[in-house]
Amino acid sequence: MYGLFLRHFYLIKSSLPRIIDLIYWPTIQIILWGFISKFFSIYSDYYNNTLGVILTCAILYDILFRSSISFNMLFLEEIWSRNFTNLFIAPLKLREIITSLIFTALVRTLIGLVPAIILTSPLFGVSILKLGFPLLLLFLSLYIFGVTLGLFVSAGLIRYGPSFENIAWSSLFLLAPLGCIYYPIDILPDFFQIVAKGLPLVYIFDETRNILLNGFINYENLKQAYILNLIYLVCGISLFYFSFMRARIKGTLINMGE
């Protein structure tokens, strides 16, 4: 019994990423739910349709989550199946790989989300389709940011190999408290507000709440989100190319999966 305990204890003790991983999840959960609780304790009458707003935001956040994870999973599956090298010795340009992954991630996202969207209506009487045409703009914006995060993580996987895998899973949860999914930005401490304003999520979810509560669309928020999306997407693609170049120097591509 003690031997089995030691087997896992040595593993944890020798790996900083494992220790960080153990600390990371509870911390993020506590921060996120701390802000949510703070919001509801201060503004208990803010929403007259709390369930609808919270559930709609949760589904929209899942668009971001699914699209990013789908992108990462496509990469991770190649690593896990030890097929990574085969992919990179095929005559495929990097832009072709990125385009193919973006399209496949969209299909995976829709397969995962459509049943959930359909279920919320009979179960909770909430339909995100009530957002109307702006839903398409919100979806596209979240999808672009999700894919961009996928590009950042995949760039890390190319450069650092499977050891970067934990980052792939945890990157999105880091953004959850800062993204102001369930509460307005002014609930965050001042410093976090500065950081949050650099994320398109704040504008997307602020606009979602605005549409649901006030029934009209403020295109300024969406414009801000799309501008930030474009900047991050260009950075993500550039980082992907840069990581590939570095991986060719460091030899990660040939040792991937080992």
Add this chain to the structure above:
Amino acid sequence: MHTPLKVIGLSKDYNGKSAVKDISFEVEKNEIIGILGPNGCGKTTTIGMILGLLKPTKGKVLINEIEIENGRIDLLDKINFISPYIELPKKLTVRQNLEVYGRLYDVKNLKTKIEYLSGELRLNNILDKVTGELSSGQKNRVSLAKSIINNPMVLLLDEPTASLDPETGDFIRSFLENYQKEKGASILLASHNMFEVERLCSSVLMMNKGIIIDKGKPEELIQKHGRKNMEEVFLKLTREKYELK
């Protein structure tokens, strides 16, 4: 006529340490050249640079007289690679895997090509089986099918018969001999199987600690070093002390 594969003064350093140092060789059309050497001698690094997966620190790789660094994507269409350390997606059937790679290499008449490869490599009975459930011999034949699906003019083989039973190993060797003769392919074979090297290779490069320490026809090397076979030559050369300058 262009030399299909030319390696000129190729070097690769990792953090200031040499993995491969100033090696040069050529593989002509319709020729199989062997690379021999102990683990960590630089064989895989050399193959990685030929495939464009690694950027050389110095030197160049020419495929059909075009430098891989200048036309990697176009040249990858003319090369392929097989290694026991690289696998095909396990959840896909053999047919699906060949279809995927056929499309990645833009193979014309893909269905006919898959039928041809299935016949040649005895895959007919396993075409619709999931790749992950195959025996290592079957997986090896599937990987070989993938590696020649684009009719590569340069085929790189990293221990193509490692961990195979003698019958399957012999089948693979015979297949490679026939493939090379039929297609006039240039093959670079990295192997630890000395019998395989003696049988298949017209010439051998002996590597140790990142440099080519000897080269020649197998029979010439055996005679030159006064040994009975390539295994003894290998042991003699790898046990001698070759230090990198």
